[in-house]
Amino acid sequence: MRTYFLRRFLLIFPTLLGILLLNFALVQFAPGGPVERLLARMHNADIDASVRLSGASAGEVQNSLRSSDSFGSSYRGARGLEQKFIDSLEKQFGLDKPPIQRFVLMVKSYLSFDFGSSFYRDESVLNLIKEKLPISISLGLWTTMIAYFVSIPLGIRKAVRAGSTFDSWSSFALVVGSAIPAFLFAILLIVLFAGGSFWSIFPLRGLTSDNFSELSLLGKIGDYFWHLLLPIIAMSIGSLASLALLTKNAFLENLTAQYVTSARAKGVAERRILYGHVFRNAMLIVIAGFPAAFVGIFFTSTLFIEIIFSLDGLGLLTYQAMIDRDYPIFFASLYIFSLVGLLLGILTDLTYHFVDPRIDFKARN
Numbered sequence: 001m002r003t004y005f006l007r008r009f010l011l012i013f014p015t016l017l018g019i020l021l022l023n024f025a026l027v028q029f030a031p032g033g034p035v036e037r038l039l040a041r042m043h044n045a046d047i048d049a050s051v052r053l054s055g056a057s058a059g060e061v062q063n064s065l066r067s068s069d070s071f072g073s074s075y076r077g078a079r080g081l082e083q084k085f086i087d088s089l090e091k092q093f094g095l096d097k098p099p100i101q102r103f104v105l106m107v108k109s110y111l112s113f114d115f116g117s118s119f120y121r122d123e124s125v126l127n128l129i130k131e132k133l134p135i136s137i138s139l140g141l142w143t144t145m146i147a148y149f150v151s152i153p154l155g156i157r158k159a160v161r162a163g164s165t166f167d168s169w170s171s172f173a174l175v176v177g178s179a180i181p182a183f184l185f186a187i188l189l190i191v192l193f194a195g196g197s198f199w200s201i202f203p204l205r206g207l208t209s210d211n212f213s214e215l216s217l218l219g220k221i222g223d224y225f226w227h228l229l230l231p232i233i234a235m236s237i238g239s240l241a242s243l244a245l246l247t248k249n250a251f252l253e254n255l256t257a258q259y260v261t262s263a264r265a266k267g268v269a270e271r272r273i274l275y276g277h278v279f280r281n282a283m284l285i286v287i288a289g290f291p292a293a294f295v296g297i298f299f300t301s302t303l304f305i306e307i308i309f310s311l312d313g314l315g316l317l318t319y320q321a322m323i324d325r326d327y328p329i330f331f332a333s334l335y336i337f338s339l340v341g342l343l344l345g346i347l348t349d350l351t352y353h354f355v356d357p358r359i360d361f362k363a364r365n
Contacts, residue, residue, distance in 0.1 A: 005346060012342050017107065019338045020331065024103050027327065106331065115332035120324060125332045128317060135207055135313035138224075139302050142232050144290075147239035152286065154240070155247025160274070162252060171245070178241035183304035186234035190308070194230060202230050205310030231309045235302070243286065250282035257281075287351050290344070 097105075109116065115125035158167045177185075194204045203209070209223050254260065255278060263273045303315040314333065321329035 005349070008346050008349070012339070015342060016335065016338055020107065020110075020335065021103065023331070023334060024099075024106070028099055110332075110335055115335075116328045118321075118329055119326045121326075125328045128329065129314065129332065129336065132312060132314045132317045135306070135311050136302060136315065138207065138228055139231060139235060139305065139311070139313065142228060143235040143239070146232060146236045147243055148286075148290075150236070151240045151243035152247050152283075155244040156251055156274070156279075158244065158248040159251035159255065162248070174241035174244055177237045180237065182234050182238050183308060185237055186231065186305055186308045189230045189234055203227050207311060231305050231311065234308075235305055247282070247286055250285045251278060254278045254282045284352065287348060290348060290351075 113126065115129075117124050118128060121128065154170065158170060161167050190204065192198050193201045203226065207224070207227050208220075209215075209227070212220060212223055215223055260273055260278060263277060264270075302311075302313055303319055305311065306313045306316040317329060318333040320326070321333065
């Protein structure tokens with residue numbers, strides 16, 4: 001068993017290396033870049049300034065600038081600029097070195113969690129991630145916990161009462177809830193409870209109130225969950241259906257197994273059969289989806305929720321870095337996301353063995 005998990009840990013580095021290499025190669029062929037984007041902003045700023053000074057239209061000014069540009073640089077937005085200035089920008093962004101050298105330097109620094117500084121924010125990437133991490137952890141952790149703690153008991157009850165009115169109506173409600181995208185449900189909650197057309201009960205933005213530091217301990221806890229309740233509900237709805245139905249099907253499959261029939265014939269109490277025998281076997285398939293569910297909720301599903309509720313977390317930070325071609329933030333987020341996902345995969349195997357000791361990873365070839 002120790003050999004298996006040691007091998008899994010050792011495979012983390014080559015897997016991370018492959019993920020970074022693939023994405024680094026794709027970035028090299030992607031159109032645009034930090035220098036190109038910065039030059040485009042400068043070019044648009046020149047057009048706006050010329051429009052204000054001359055009173056001409058933007059199209060006329062742009063045609064005038066094109067006719068007077070020199071085409072010595074390979075960057076589309078570099079017309080009329082000296083090559084020394086372009087070279088200084090490339091050096092500032094670290095693009096003056098060959099791609100292979102840049103990739104090797106990036107991997108060496110990432111081993112010590114040195115992610116460098118952002119291209120545009122003038123701040124270290126690690127500080128930016130630490131600043132945004134509490135919001136993403138809050139959303140991902142509480143959403144995952146609520147999804148599992150609600151859907152598992154609900155799935156068990158649906159399995160026990162399969163075919164009943166409760167089973168039919170709960171299935172209908174779960175399917176309808178899963179069909180509504182999280183961002184639409186979030187907008188509905190805002191309209192109803194956050195100052196829309198009906199009630200103004202919950203705040204619309206931020207993780208805490210402005211006077212958070214002045215509150216007592218219980219007041220801080222209450223204020224924290226007061227801000228998080230609507231985002232967590234919006235994110236949890238979609239996860240409940242799949243987990244509840246998965247739990248129900250797993251229980252139904254085990255309730256008809258031979259060991260359950262034998263236990264009932266011996267007079268074992270139904271509750272003990274359900275939670276002492278069936279639960280441990282049925283939960284294996286539910287546990288298998290935990291890493292994917294957590295990573296998906298933690299890193300991807302929060303983007304629209306952060307935008308709608310004005311929560312500046314990792315999802316919004318990474319998305320903005322992709323748009324701005326802020327490569328240090330983008331690759332640092334990719335590195336952290338991949339590392340957490342790989343570690344959660346190992347944690348899943350450990351949980352497998354804890355739930356069912358019959359699973360022996362040592363016997364795998």
